Amino acid sequence: MxxxxxxxxxxxxxxxxxxxxxxxxxxxxxxxxHGHENWRALPKQAGLLRCGKSCRLRWINYLxxxxxxxxxxxxxxxxxIKLHDSLGNKWSKIASRLPGRTDNEIKNVWNTHLKKRLxxxxxxxxxxxLNEFSMTSSSSSSSSDxxxxxxxxxxxxxxxxxxxxxxxxKRPKMTLLEEKLNSKTLxxxxxxxxxxxxxxxxxxxxxITDSSQVDVAxxxxxxxxxxxxxxxxxxxxxxxxxxxxxxxxxxxNKVAELPLESDYDFWNNLENIAPFQSNEAQQLSRDGLVxxxxxxxxxxxxxxxxxxxxxxxxxxxxxxxxxxxxxxxTTKGRAVVEPLVPETFHxxxxxxxxxxxxxxxxxxxxxxxxxFAM
DNA sequence: AACACTTACAACCGCAGAGGT
DNA sequence: CACCTCTGCGGTTGTAAGTGT
Numbered sequence: 001m002x003x004x005x006x007x008x009x010x011x012x013x014x015x016x017x018x019x020x021x022x023x024x025x026x027x028x029x030x031x032x033x034h035g036h037e038n039w040r041a042l043p044k045q046a047g048l049l050r051c052g053k054s055c056r057l058r059w060i061n062y063l064x065x066x067x068x069x070x071x072x073x074x075x076x077x078x079x080x081i082k083l084h085d086s087l088g089n090k091w092s093k094i095a096s097r098l099p100g101r102t103d104n105e106i107k108n109v110w111n112t113h114l115k116k117r118l119x120x121x122x123x124x125x126x127x128x129x130l131n132e133f134s135m136t137s138s139s140s141s142s143s144s145d146x147x148x149x150x151x152x153x154x155x156x157x158x159x160x161x162x163x164x165x166x167x168x169x170k171r172p173k174m175t176l177l178e179e180k181l182n183s184k185t186l187x188x189x190x191x192x193x194x195x196x197x198x199x200x201x202x203x204x205x206x207x208i209t210d211s212s213q214v215d216v217a218x219x220x221x222x223x224x225x226x227x228x229x230x231x232x233x234x235x236x237x238x239x240x241x242x243x244x245x246x247x248x249x250x251x252x253n254k255v256a257e258l259p260l261e262s263d264y265d266f267w268n269n270l271e272n273i274a275p276f277q278s279n280e281a282q283q284l285s286r287d288g289l290v291x292x293x294x295x296x297x298x299x300x301x302x303x304x305x306x307x308x309x310x311x312x313x314x315x316x317x318x319x320x321x322x323x324x325x326x327x328x329x330t331t332k333g334r335a336v337v338e339p340l341v342p343e344t345f346h347x348x349x350x351x352x353x354x355x356x357x358x359x360x361x362x363x364x365x366x367x368x369x370x371x372f373a374m
Numbered sequence: 375a376a377c378a379c380t381t382a383c384a385a386c387c388g389c390a391g392a393g394g395t
Numbered sequence: 396c397a398c399c400t401c402t403g404c405g406g407t408t409g410t411a412a413g414t415g416t
Binding site: 017018038039040052053056060089090091092103104107 | 400401402403404405406409410
């Protein structure tokens with residue numbers, strides 16, 4: 001050692017920035033199977049190019065099954081205000097009193113809404129002089145002029161009045177598969193979810209094993225197949241494949257050929273072809289495309305499935321484009337997506353053909369090393 | 375339409391404390 | 396008891412998206 005504290009990880013060797021669905025899936029699948037006894041060792045064992053800290057944060061704040069997503073209720077906000085009054089910036093302590101809420105989330109809500117709202121109340125009741133005083137503790141950009149009422153600030157950011165729903169401008173593009181699923185399989189999805197209670201339980205944390213004996217490389221194919229078909233109840237994927245008369249074992253065989261064994265390059269490349277962000281799943285949940293607003297308790301199934309649907313759509317080339325099948329309506333200069341489902345999508349033969357094309361694409365794995373980009 | 379500004383949130387960073395050796 | 400590793404916490408930053416002009 002020597003020369004001070006060792007860094008938690010080699011920054012040059014780890015990926016940073018937003019997590020991709022592929023990474024999320026890897027992390028979820030690993031923790032589902034092996035628990036998280038040792039965060040430092042987890043990334044390597046799970047085949048993730050992240051530092052343990054990043055994995056922990058992602059799990060705690062976003063992927064954990066019991067994380068409660070969506071709007072803070074007025075009661076929760078009141079609780080935060082009261083607890084902050086007595087505890088100060090002890091976000092983890094405050095979070096412990098709000099089941100399903102993370103310290104990070106509470107901290108963000110406080111800094112972006114509650115602090116300003118309180119400042120506004122102060123200014124209302126005590127006048128301009130006190131307002132200026134309170135603003136000194138806010139961000140430098142804050143001012144009584146720039147401050148807007150909470151309700152207005154929330155537009156389009158998942159904090160809307162539930163009765164009004166998401167603002168159109170922020171509403172994610174409803175993909176073709178989602179359209180199809182919404183119209184044909186949502187009811188059965190809910191039924192299926194009830195059949196698979198274990199996959200959304202809080203059992204992740206309880207799955208503690210000897211991490212030293214974890215051998216991810218020994219079961220790569222099982223892992224991806226779990227990801228595709230079992231984890232989070234990807235019944236939609238099943239439905240789509242069945243509707244297209246595609247034998248599941250065809251896909252299984254193709255997936256089995258993928259170079260999965262802790263192959264960083266593969267996962268990096270997968271991210272390149274699955275560029276959508278995980279927030280989409282959250283947004284879907286918020287917008288009601290996924291039943292319910294609680295991402296962590298049950299809806300993680302559908303939200304994660306939606307991510308996979310988008311991925312598959314991307315692979316199948318079925319995602320609607322602006323030119324082909326979306327109508328854009330402008331409100332206040334903002335483009336709003338109004339999905340239009342083309343007739344052709346409902347043709348299952350087409351879906352099958354597109355899927356076969358995707359399978360042909362998979363046959364080109366692994367891609368050339370030059371195509372890998374960090 | 376384009377640009378600048380603002381907002382919200384996910385992710386990162388550094389530090390402190392607990393626990394092991 | 397000193398040192399080390401690991402985890403968790405709180406502050407801060409980066410960035411996507413909304414808003415204003």
